[in-house]
Amino acid sequence: MSGNDATRTTHDEALAITxxxxxxxxxxxxxxxxxxxxxxxxxxxxxxxxxxxxxxxFKVKDALADLYILREDSSSGRWELTxxxxxxxxx
Numbered sequence: 894m895s896g897n898d899a900t901r902t903t904h905d906e907a908l909a910i911t912x913x914x915x916x917x918x919x920x921x922x923x924x925x926x927x928x929x930x931x932x933x934x935x936x937x938x939x940x941x942x943x944x945x946x947x948x949x950x951f952k953v954k955d956a957l958a959d960l961y962i963l964r965e966d967s968s969s970g971r972w973e974l975t976x977x978x979x980x981x982x983x984x
Contacts, residue, residue, distance in 0.1 A: 907964060907973035924951050924963055929974060934961070954980070 910929055914922035923942075926935050934955050941952040949965045958980025964973045 907975045910963070910972050910974050912963060912965070912972040924953060924972075927961075927963065927972070927974075934959075950975075 908929070910927045912924045912927040915925045916922050923939055924936055926933055928934075936953045937956050938954045939951055940954055940960070941950075943950050947967050949967060951963045951965075953961050953963060955961070960976075960978040960980065961974060962976035964975045965971070966973075
């Protein structure tokens with residue numbers, strides 16, 4: 894296993910999260926922060942976003958340069974964390 898493999902975590906089963914969003918000028922909601930267990934993660938940048946037939950996806954970055962992929966179920970409004978990549982800040 895290489896060093897990069899050790900810093901990347903992807904789960905077969907997504908983790909349910911609570912997301913706070915901000916509605917932009919076109920009414921589209923964009924994640925601003927989310928709770929993962931007891932930890933609140935502040936989003937500093939939305940790097941990418943895309944649509945699938947039943948979901949909206951957001952690739953976001955926090956202040957430590959950690960990357961997350963968040964997924965919202967279009968019909969239920971349920972949010973999940975589908976991927977995490979540890980950033981390079983602090984080490």
